[in-house]
Amino acid sequence: MGTSSGAATSVxxxxxxxxxxxxxxxxxxxxxxxxxxxxxxxxxxxxxxxFKIERxxxxxxxxxxxxxxxxxxxxxxCLDTPTKGKYYINNRLVSELSDDELxxxxxxxxxxxxQTFNLLARATALHNVELPLIYNGTPAGPRxxxxxxxxxxxxxxxxxxxxxxxxxxxxxxxxxIARALVNNPSIILADEPTGNLDTATGVDIMxxxxxxxxxxxxxxxxxxxxxxxxxxxxxxxxxxxxxxxDEKVR
Amino acid sequence: MNINLKESAxxxxxxxxxxxxxxxxxxxxxxxxxxxVIAVVSIxxxxxxxxxxxxxxxxxxxxxxxxxxxFVTSFEEFLEYNKRRDLTLEDMKAIEERCSLCKAVAxxxxxxxxxxxxxxxxxxxxxxxxxxNAPFMGQVMELASGRHxxxxxxxxxxxxxxxxxxxAEKLFYGRDPLGLELKIDGVPFExxxxxxxxxxxxxxxMDNFARIPITMYQRMYGSHESLFINVxxxxxxxxxxxxxxxxxxxxxxxxxxxxxxxGFALETAASFIDLWQSFSQGIFAVTISIASIALIVGxxxxxxxxxxxxxxxxxxxxxxxxxxxxxRDILVQFLIEAVTLAGAGGLLGALLGIAIALIISxxxxxxxVIRWWSILMGIGMAASVGLFFGIYPASRAAKLDPIVAxxxx
Ligand SMILES: Nc1ncnc2c1ncn2[C@@H]1O[C@H](COP(=O)(O)OP(=O)(O)O)[C@@H](O)[C@H]1O
Ligand SMILES: [Mg+2]
Numbered sequence: 001m002g003t004s005s006g007a008a009t010s011v012x013x014x015x016x017x018x019x020x021x022x023x024x025x026x027x028x029x030x031x032x033x034x035x036x037x038x039x040x041x042x043x044x045x046x047x048x049x050x051f052k053i054e055r056x057x058x059x060x061x062x063x064x065x066x067x068x069x070x071x072x073x074x075x076x077x078c079l080d081t082p083t084k085g086k087y088y089i090n091n092r093l094v095s096e097l098s099d100d101e102l103x104x105x106x107x108x109x110x111x112x113x114x115q116t117f118n119l120l121a122r123a124t125a126l127h128n129v130e131l132p133l134i135y136n137g138t139p140a141g142p143r144x145x146x147x148x149x150x151x152x153x154x155x156x157x158x159x160x161x162x163x164x165x166x167x168x169x170x171x172x173x174x175x176x177i178a179r180a181l182v183n184n185p186s187i188i189l190a191d192e193p194t195g196n197l198d199t200a201t202g203v204d205i206m207x208x209x210x211x212x213x214x215x216x217x218x219x220x221x222x223x224x225x226x227x228x229x230x231x232x233x234x235x236x237x238x239x240x241x242x243x244x245x246d247e248k249v250r
Numbered sequence: 251m252n253i254n255l256k257e258s259a260x261x262x263x264x265x266x267x268x269x270x271x272x273x274x275x276x277x278x279x280x281x282x283x284x285x286x287v288i289a290v291v292s293i294x295x296x297x298x299x300x301x302x303x304x305x306x307x308x309x310x311x312x313x314x315x316x317x318x319x320x321f322v323t324s325f326e327e328f329l330e331y332n333k334r335r336d337l338t339l340e341d342m343k344a345i346e347e348r349c350s351l352c353k354a355v356a357x358x359x360x361x362x363x364x365x366x367x368x369x370x371x372x373x374x375x376x377x378x379x380x381x382x383n384a385p386f387m388g389q390v391m392e393l394a395s396g397r398h399x400x401x402x403x404x405x406x407x408x409x410x411x412x413x414x415x416x417x418a419e420k421l422f423y424g425r426d427p428l429g430l431e432l433k434i435d436g437v438p439f440e441x442x443x444x445x446x447x448x449x450x451x452x453x454x455x456m457d458n459f460a461r462i463p464i465t466m467y468q469r470m471y472g473s474h475e476s477l478f479i480n481v482x483x484x485x486x487x488x489x490x491x492x493x494x495x496x497x498x499x500x501x502x503x504x505x506x507x508x509x510x511x512x513g514f515a516l517e518t519a520a521s522f523i524d525l526w527q528s529f530s531q532g533i534f535a536v537t538i539s540i541a542s543i544a545l546i547v548g549x550x551x552x553x554x555x556x557x558x559x560x561x562x563x564x565x566x567x568x569x570x571x572x573x574x575x576x577x578r579d580i581l582v583q584f585l586i587e588a589v590t591l592a593g594a595g596g597l598l599g600a601l602l603g604i605a606i607a608l609i610i611s612x613x614x615x616x617x618x619v620i621r622w623w624s625i626l627m628g629i630g631m632a633a634s635v636g637l638f639f640g641i642y643p644a645s646r647a648a649k650l651d652p653i654v655a656x657x658x659x
Binding site for chain 1: 264268565566568569570571572573574575576577579652653656
């Protein structure tokens with residue numbers, strides 16, 4: 001299959017660029033806007049956001065419901081595109097990237113953890129975790145090894161063949177975290193990861209994030225609970241799509 | 251590039267497996283299309299080798315002279331041919347005497363009559379009045395026991411008969427019929443030969459006959475019917491010249507004016523095969539148009555089901571995109587799914603078509619030849635339909651925006 005060598009080359013370039021920018025901030029945004037047209041009304045979900053996130057930071061994004069947290073996470077995660085403004089990840093301007101390059105970044109650089117888990121219902125835990133590796137062409141042997149290792153990291157080595165409906169909420173979220181980890185991404189994005197879990201399970205998941213951070217991962221986590229935000233070393237408060245407060249803690 | 255085909259196929263097969271009933275219903279059109287093609291191909295192939303086999307037995311150095319051609323395609327044609335003069339023993343003799351390139355000439359008359367042995371009788375036996383050369387030309391008749399007619403038998407209008415294997419079986423049950431007496435229309439004949447079994451042609455037994463000297467036939471039944479004349483050339487290469495000679499002789503005998511058509515039909519095995527082939531091509535053309543309609547309808551159904559599937563799995567597509575699936579990964583996944591779905595229908599259709607061909611060949615005189623490549627052909631045909639009609643739904647899936655797909659409920 002050598003039909004689109006052009007795209008393949010630019011993905012290679014993306015990979016290289018990302019490799020030699022260790023000293024630049026991982027994430028840089030400049031005057032980020034996201035505007036929704038609701039009939040005649042304009043809703044600014046993001047209202048000119050500018051900030052940086054360094055490697056191995058643990059950032060909590062806090063704010064009331066509807067303040068734009070999810071919108072921001074989706075933009076950072078390259079799932080959504082800003083209406084205006086610049087967003088650099090690993091010094092690459094995201095708006096300049098092709099569709100394939102965006103897919104590559106979502107695959108290799110970003111591990112997304114959703115509030116509703118977003119696992120494939122018909123696939124086993126193992127297959128769910130393997131999926132990102134399938135899409136970057138990891139051969140079957142190493143793929144299986146890496147997926148098993150990721151499941152072991154979230155203490156689910158004994159649940160590999162279970163399907164999501166055979167797992168508890170906490171276990172499902174841990175499968176999702178294993179899936180986010182499996183490619184060793186530059187950044188883990190978690191949008192209210194404990195929102196659908198009971199308090200005790202939520203604490204477990206937060207401990208897991210804490211551990212991942214200690215192992216050197218960069219984590220951005222959305223929450224509206226202070227207890228949970230207290231795990232982070234930096235809290236960005238958002239209101240009406242604007243940064244209200246950006247504070248270092250710990 | 252690293253589209254994982256095997257992975258996509260597995261994903262597709264799992265998805266198919268999860269909706270078995272729907273998959274089968276979806277495939278009805280494709281199955282009908284492929285079944286039709288495979289069944290017809292099997293039957294026509296069967297007929298083809300059968301016809302060629304039978305016709306080639308006739309001998310490539312031999313041709314026939316008849317009043318009517320082998321195939322009359324309309325009633326008007328029939329009326330036209332019917333006006334022709336009957337062929338007679340004199341015609342046969344004239345060809346024998348005057349045609350230098352005719353190695354051998356034979357004449358045959360026939361009609362259905364009842365034959366009797368003692369109290370036993372069989373109806374509808376093909377009574378053939380034959381000349382000496384008849385058993386050795388065209389459809390060759392070999393003997394199981396006894397002897398052929400000699401010139402003397404013919405000249406002396408002998409009351410002698412050579413019977414077919416069916417007649418021998420039905421009347422004599424394993425007893426040796428040689429020397430026994432067979433009555434044809436009450437006239438007693440001495441049995442001097444029994445023919446080897448030749449089998450059936452389109453369900454019609456070819457062993458249900460009794461051959462008597464052509465002179466005897468003429469005495470019993472007269473010569474009010476046209477004679478069937480077989481002519482053998484020295485070899486295949488000289489067949490056309492021999493035919494030309496016979497044509498000239500016959501036209502002279504029938505006083506056919508210059509520029510008017512022959513008042514008789516000259517035909518070879520090859521001309522019969524040509525006719526059959528144009529006929530079988532007609533069958534194929536009709537089949538293909540019927541099957542294409544079924545396949546197109548089947549394709550449209552597959553397209554709709556795939557569109558439903560894409561819609562139902564919007565969230566799944568969103569998840570896949572969120573973790574790094576590119577457009578072409580999604581495109582290939584759904585294309586493979588459509589191809590696998592249709593291909594499975596093709597396999598089913600091919601097997602069904604073969605089964606139908608086999609059943610037809612069992613319950614009817616039509617033969618069938620099963621070619622194993624026809625299974626591949628069926629799968630291939632269906633898979634191409636799946637590929638073509640899968641393109642639209644698959645590209646719809648591939649183009650989905652990840653965030654829109656993820657939000658889909
Ligand atoms: N697809 C959309 N269309 C229109 N408005 C939207 C859409 N997505 C989000 N919004 C609006 O943008 C604002 C921010 O939403 P969101 O980012 O989901 O907030 P949060 O995650 O902080 O609760 C809200 O006012 C919301 O209604
Ligand atoms: Mg939200």
